[in-house]
Amino acid sequence: MNPLEGVVLALQQVWAHKLKSAFTLLGVVIGVTFLIAVITIVEGMNRYVEEDVAGTLAGVNTFTVVRRRRVVTGNEQDDARRRAARNPQLTLRDVEIVQGAVPEAWLVSFYEDRGLPDVRRGDERRTNVRLVGGSPDYAELQGWTVETGRGLSELDERRGLRNAVIGSDIIESLFPNESPIDKELRLGAHRFRVVGTFERQGGMLGGFRDAAILIPFSAYRQRFSRSKNEVDAISVKTRTEDEFVEAQQAVEAALRSDRRLRPGEENTFHFETSDDILGTWRTISRILMTAVPGLVLISLVVGGIVIMNIMLLSVAGRIKEIGVRKAIGARRRDILLQFLAEASTLSLVGAGVGILLGIGLATLVERISPLPAAVPAWAIFVALTIGLTVGIASGIYPAWKAAVQDPIVALRSE
Amino acid sequence: MDKKEVIIQTRGLRKEYEMGSETVYALRGVDVDIRRNEYIAVMGPSGSGKSTLMNLVGCLDTPTAGEYTLNGVAVQGLEDDELARIRNREIGFVFQTFNLLPRATALHNVELPLIYAGISAKERSRRAEVALERTGLADRMDHKPNELSGGQRQRVAIARALVNEPSILLADEPTGNLDSVTSADIMHVFDELHQEGQTIIMVTHEPDISERAQRVITLRDGMIESHDAKLEHRPFGV
Numbered sequence A: 001m002n003p004l005e006g007v008v009l010a011l012q013q014v015w016a017h018k019l020k021s022a023f024t025l026l027g028v029v030i031g032v033t034f035l036i037a038v039i040t041i042v043e044g045m046n047r048y049v050e051e052d053v054a055g056t057l058a059g060v061n062t063f064t065v066v067r068r069r070r071v072v073t074g075n076e077q078d079d080a081r082r083r084a085a086r087n088p089q090l091t092l093r094d095v096e097i098v099q100g101a102v103p104e105a106w107l108v109s110f111y112e113d114r115g116l117p118d119v120r121r122g123d124e125r126r127t128n129v130r131l132v133g134g135s136p137d138y139a140e141l142q143g144w145t146v147e148t149g150r151g152l153s154e155l156d157e158r159r160g161l162r163n164a165v166i167g168s169d170i171i172e173s174l175f176p177n178e179s180p181i182d183k184e185l186r187l188g189a190h191r192f193r194v195v196g197t198f199e200r201q202g203g204m205l206g207g208f209r210d211a212a213i214l215i216p217f218s219a220y221r222q223r224f225s226r227s228k229n230e231v232d233a234i235s236v237k238t239r240t241e242d243e244f245v246e247a248q249q250a251v252e253a254a255l256r257s258d259r260r261l262r263p264g265e266e267n268t269f270h271f272e273t274s275d276d277i278l279g280t281w282r283t284i285s286r287i288l289m290t291a292v293p294g295l296v297l298i299s300l301v302v303g304g305i306v307i308m309n310i311m312l313l314s315v316a317g318r319i320k321e322i323g324v325r326k327a328i329g330a331r332r333r334d335i336l337l338q339f340l341a342e343a344s345t346l347s348l349v350g351a352g353v354g355i356l357l358g359i360g361l362a363t364l365v366e367r368i369s370p371l372p373a374a375v376p377a378w379a380i381f382v383a384l385t386i387g388l389t390v391g392i393a394s395g396i397y398p399a400w401k402a403a404v405q406d407p408i409v410a411l412r413s414e
Numbered sequence B: 001m002d003k004k005e006v007i008i009q010t011r012g013l014r015k016e017y018e019m020g021s022e023t024v025y026a027l028r029g030v031d032v033d034i035r036r037n038e039y040i041a042v043m044g045p046s047g048s049g050k051s052t053l054m055n056l057v058g059c060l061d062t063p064t065a066g067e068y069t070l071n072g073v074a075v076q077g078l079e080d081d082e083l084a085r086i087r088n089r090e091i092g093f094v095f096q097t098f099n100l101l102p103r104a105t106a107l108h109n110v111e112l113p114l115i116y117a118g119i120s121a122k123e124r125s126r127r128a129e130v131a132l133e134r135t136g137l138a139d140r141m142d143h144k145p146n147e148l149s150g151g152q153r154q155r156v157a158i159a160r161a162l163v164n165e166p167s168i169l170l171a172d173e174p175t176g177n178l179d180s181v182t183s184a185d186i187m188h189v190f191d192e193l194h195q196e197g198q199t200i201i202m203v204t205h206e207p208d209i210s211e212r213a214q215r216v217i218t219l220r221d222g223m224i225e226s227h228d229a230k231l232e233h234r235p236f237g238v
């Protein structure tokens, strides 16, 4: 016989008893909703982090030498952290060593940065500003594209000129209706001239670039830095991935020998790569991806048990029907298939509702947070497979009970 | 009497029910031979084993002991699936209480045996329509059982029993739930079927109904009391 009949019957019953169906399918719906929402958000996050964050924050094929780890990943030991606290500040001398360790064709930049209480233009002011004093290659190395005007030059650096390139948030706040080029800004007590603007980055982490004001390192050092020869970070950008490892090794060796570190002694500096930043996210997503299946499994098991009980009730209430079907020639497998199809349809309806709710939830998260939501096709496939599996698993026992009914006993029942 | 082919033969058919410590002997060794195109009435007092015999002959139930041969096939000891196939192809069963699926239309009820026979949807509805026309219900195909009268329901049930062209039509008190006028209509349907060549075994309490049959088998206490042949005034076609 055709399981299609079971499918149609199941759909009719779901529709006829909407409230009962809602409760029956609650477990499966919750499980699948949860699954889809989390997969969607994690996937979206992954894409975002891997493509946008890794590409912009640290730059592709870029590593940065810093005094100590800046991004906390949670898998760092306490004593390692204490040791790192004693690392010496990076200085201009370290910059020279790094520059000496890598070919000239590669970009090396160094910078210091700090938050500014505000930036003013006449009576207008904007708070939440990041001031970066960077060497001439800074913007290029970070992948910050100049949109209008120009970037900072060697001349700006050499003369310590008070020129600035500003991010899109600053423009929005202070120059809503006009070009900022050649206008004057007040950074604390100092006047700077805007010579260029950066392309907007947007997104969750775009805040860093978009709210930044880049000035020459030398100008920064004279006016905003307490120390005259310290730098916060030295970045190196290679052209290929192979060179990346090579460069890191060369820089490490040069810095170690300069600091007279013996073999076996720990580095007194830290390499920051996009992996560092991704590491934090990977930890979070790993926790999500391991915790969620457990929760999903629990709700699916509960959902499956509910479906099984509903199916047992359904079989008990339809013994007579089973008897009639057997009397006119239904085989065991026909009856089995009919009830399996019914249970699977029920469960698949639950999974379908769960998929829609999950997508809805993910979309909601996308609306109210900067997280992007991407529903991968495989997640829908997984959800439907789960729905089918739960249906078959929870339907097999009731269906078997129905299938082995003795025809005459079943016919006589009321 | 014609030497027609025997399609049903039982030998020493017994059916016992264990009721706690007691054993109920529903059938105590029944031998019957039924030939193609016969129209048999099974009579006897309540509890004499008529339904039990019908259920065994219809392969709905299995005997405690004895042999049952249907169309030359020994039925005792067949696999469950084989019995299902026989119920589907060889036997059409009409019940006193109709036993239709309440949620399905008349047409769908009649189609059911064809579904289990694996017949395509198109062919199915064509044959179901023909069967319903034969029992005079062409204009009620889309009605559900609760939209039909008792007589109409029984016509649906007869159509369902006939749709797979079974070797034998079994009817256990088919008019037991119907008034006398409707009963007469239904009996007329059986008469017509018999005249078209259908082999029929029917359980009944009504002597005037049994008059229509060629032969009456009377049961008493699970045994055959008499075979009463009255072929003389019943013609039958092939």
Ligand SMILES: Nc1ncnc2c1ncn2[C@@H]1O[C@H](COP(=O)(O)OP(=O)(O)OP(=O)(O)O)[C@@H](O)[C@H]1O
Pocket (backbone or CB within 6 Å): B017, B019, B024, B025, B026, B044, B045, B046, B047, B048, B049, B050, B051, B052, B053
């Ligand atoms: N499932 C069962 N369990 C126990 N005893 C049964 C069962 N089915 C039938 N019997 C007994 O077997 C005997 C024959 O029953 P059966 O139903 O064949 O009688 P019947 O001739 O059809 O009676 P009626 O005319 O009332 O329908 C009865 O004594 C009945 O009580």
Ligand SMILES: [Mg+2]
Pocket (backbone or CB within 6 Å): B050, B051, B052, B172
């Ligand atoms: Mg009876």
